[in-house]
Amino acid sequence: MQDNLRFYLRECLRAQEEERKRLACELHDDTSQLVLLLSRHIDNIASEASNYLPQELRNEFEKLYELSQQAYEGIKRYAQALRPRILDDLGLVPALEWLAQEITKLAGIKVQVKTDTVPPLPPETQLVLFRIAQEALNNIHRHSEASEANITLEYQEDAVRMTISDNGKGFELPQQLSDFAAQGKLGLTGMAERIQLVGGEIEITSQIGKGTKIIVKAPTKLYNESNS
Ligand SMILES: Nc1ncnc2c1ncn2[C@@H]1O[C@H](COP(=O)(O)OP(=O)(O)OP(=O)(O)O)[C@@H](O)[C@H]1O
Ligand SMILES: [Mg+2]
Known part of the structure; x- marks a missing residue:
């Protein structure tokens, strides 16, 4: 970009x-x-x-x-x-657990959160990961008809990887995400934009009848634009 x-x-x-x-x-x-x-x-x-x-x-x-x-x-x-205070006060993992509980209360979808011990992440990166999980869970609630979802946070070689998956109905991805944006559907495009801003990347896969998986990866150190 x-x-x-x-x-x-x-x-x-x-x-x-x-x-x-x-x-x-x-x-x-x-x-x-x-x-x-x-x-x-x-x-x-x-x-x-x-x-x-x-x-x-x-x-x-x-x-x-x-x-x-x-x-x-x-x-x-x-x-x-x-703006969840829990994110500022306690950090990403409790905030993800809170999100999961909210969606269970609201939609009855069982959400499991599994996390590695993750080193402290820059606040900007935590916020980006939180916003992506929030939109992914909103989508699961609104579109997926899933009964279960999982959020995992893994730590590998100076990067953190977050996966959000569901066992819902899945959907067909357009050729480019921007095709969704052109129809006024901004959630997935917003995720891609946010993760790029902290030097990370996103992978979205979905299979009709089987569910959807969103994987985002971000560096654990503050991303410096001059590195790109
Ligand atoms: N977990 C999911 N399960 C099934 N379909 C999904 C899922 N996530 C997204 N989709 C499909 O992908 C489309 C695009 O999602 P996106 O979040 O970009 O837009 P939206 O949710 O329709 O609108 P917005 O997020 O702007 O309010 C959705 O309209 C829906 O058809
Ligand atoms: Mg959406």
């Missing part, structure tokens, strides 16, 4: 991540706290007034309380997906 195009892409992804971080903070620290407060107020009013309010009104309060709790849970979940 041309150097100036790579530079531009890297800046775009960086700006996008910054924006996600800001939005996640705002949602988590401010909006969700307000909704929680609202929820507690509703609960207080309902319990204080429970003796003299007619049953119908008490039922309405109960519904309001449940809705506000749902809004609170939804905002928290969305903030986590935008």
